Amino acid sequence: MRRRPQITIDVVAAEAGVSASTVSHVLNGRADTARISQSTSERVRDAARRLGYTPNHAARSLRRQRTGVVTVLAWRLSSPFFADIATGVRNVAQRHGFQVAVIDAGALDREVEIRALASLRNGICDGVVVATGTHSRRGPNTDALLELAASGTPVSLVLDRSPDPAIPAIDVDHLGGSYLATKHLLELGHRRIAHFTFADSPLEPDAPGSPAARFLGYRQAFAELGLEPDPAWLVRGGREIEGGRTMAHGLFARFPNPDQRPTAIAAFNDRTAIGVIRGCYEAGITVPEEIAVIGFHDIPTARYTTPALTTIGHPLIELGEMAADSLFVLLQGGEVAERDRTVPVSLVVRESCGAQRKNGLGGLHA
Amino acid sequence: MRRRPQITIDVVAAEAGVSASTVSHVLNGRADTARISQSTSERVRDAARRLGYTPNHAARSLRRQRTGVVTVLAWRLSSPFFADIATGVRNVAQRHGFQVAVIDAGALDREVEIRALASLRNGICDGVVVATGTHSRRGPNTDALLELAASGTPVSLVLDRSPDPAIPAIDVDHLGGSYLATKHLLELGHRRIAHFTFADSPLEPDAPGSPAARFLGYRQAFAELGLEPDPAWLVRGGREIEGGRTMAHGLFARFPNPDQRPTAIAAFNDRTAIGVIRGCYEAGITVPEEIAVIGFHDIPTARYTTPALTTIGHPLIELGEMAADSLFVLLQGGEVAERDRTVPVSLVVRESCGAQRKNGLGGLHA
DNA sequence: CTGAAAGCGCTTACAG
């Protein structure tokens, strides 16, 4: 385990009795275009293997002017859908012979994202898939993103909206998904449906960002039946599981009388929904019998909650693959074909809205 | 958004009317040791800012012979405790002015880990924290790990056992934790306690790896009461949530008669426990009333399951920090002080074993 | 107080 001296290409060349150029040619598969003889190639390969030679990354990157690495900037490392997205990026990167590294964008702390974006400007990687979901409204972090792109590092967004024609983005159909979710609840007979969303996002119909789109889809589903949701059913709160739990308790506090309380909750996403289920459990309100809960995203754990989550699904891994595909188009000098693309979503019926049970054991809702 | 021409140090030097050396001195905070005048420094800094200069990472790394990056090799990106560990590594790395990148080790696919380990040998980073938990038994992946260390890249393990005196490792007290968990169940009156573990791990008392240590702790808790667990209570299966779910169903199939069925399950970890809770729900067996479930690791979501998970806890972020501390000792030329370190664990009582309720509302178990 | 020069370890166009 003693640290060996550094094995450079010159050491290999000396060992094989050839020049460094020859070693480089052989090891980079240019043996025939450089017309290196069979036997020389063998000798070089043997020497390299014997010495455990690995070309130095920094030197190679400097010379080639590319690193062979793409980076995924993740909203939060522990975010469940991000892991699937990274897997999608990896699939594509592998096909192109690239490695992928993941770095954390600090979740709610935009400063971390800004620093990360700035640190990527030095050519440490050849391109970055940004999965922070923070660029639909322009802020200093988006400035940092544009700086990165302007400095020559191709960038592609996923689960977000493009801030610039030169930057491709892919997102899911938030409006359609929210519409589907609400419609599912309406069809199950629910009329008082709560809509949970983030406290810090604008909700005007023309506002940017997924919360506004989701709210619109929710209202559209009601409108289709000639109905309008009560503004008191709109609950705004924090992110993650804890946010969902807190919003659930907030809703129950707002509606102490069970007869007026919403009978269903459209949570902002699956994590929120998990928190909502937990909040209901704490309040002694059973899901789905007393209240239905629907999520969004269909994260891998959604099928394992009790009750299993009814949610809006879309292909997470493919989302990563599509974002990576766009990135590689740019990497190869191509142009952005379509600035914002949208992936369709579908309803995934499990147990948390009672529909499964309804079909199997008879209806529980009017 | 047009891609700008590359701004090198020479461009900055020209703009400021000085040499590249001067720019380098100023920008690296060596202005005074190199005795650069106040005004020149200003001029250089201005020019750099104006041009948006960022030192090229590859060139700098090549010259300095270090990259300023440490890598975390994660068993699986979506693994919940790994995210916390990466956070711990980040905390420490930040203090040292290092960036951290995360790469995926492919979970059960050891080939991915081997390739990743090999790809890190080219000096793409200065050190790596390995969080794959796969090195307590020696296999080809451990060979790749030793190769990496031998090639001069410092390595530190977390949630694993060290395969070599030159490699520090930090793990939690698996034996003690399992003992605590089992003892908790015994104290609650349970006598038929199932132990869930992985199918592919040796369980002999002296076998390497956490499953053997856990099994030992389980038996020790029984032994303390002069008891011995029935071998039929040992269930072996797959990983992740699905593994837990499957093992739960396996147990119920093995014990069709509820009067003989174990009244408690010590799951291998929190993910397994989540699967077990799900399996119980599917089988119509209520937790904790009809069966108690205990986990291991206290992942962030453990408090949000229904019922909330009683589990064995330990500081996940600090585990990452400690592994990173060891890495930086090596990075600075230090020696491994202690090959294998162990972090203590503690019992985290929530709802899934009924203890919470027992205290509050009277006992449910004999 | 500042600059010229060497060199980190590669790759590649070119010469022979």
Next chain:
DNA sequence: CTGAAAGCGCTTACAG
């Protein structure tokens, strides 16, 4: 069929 040489963009010991 193979090698000498230039150069990628930095940093740093050294000279003045």
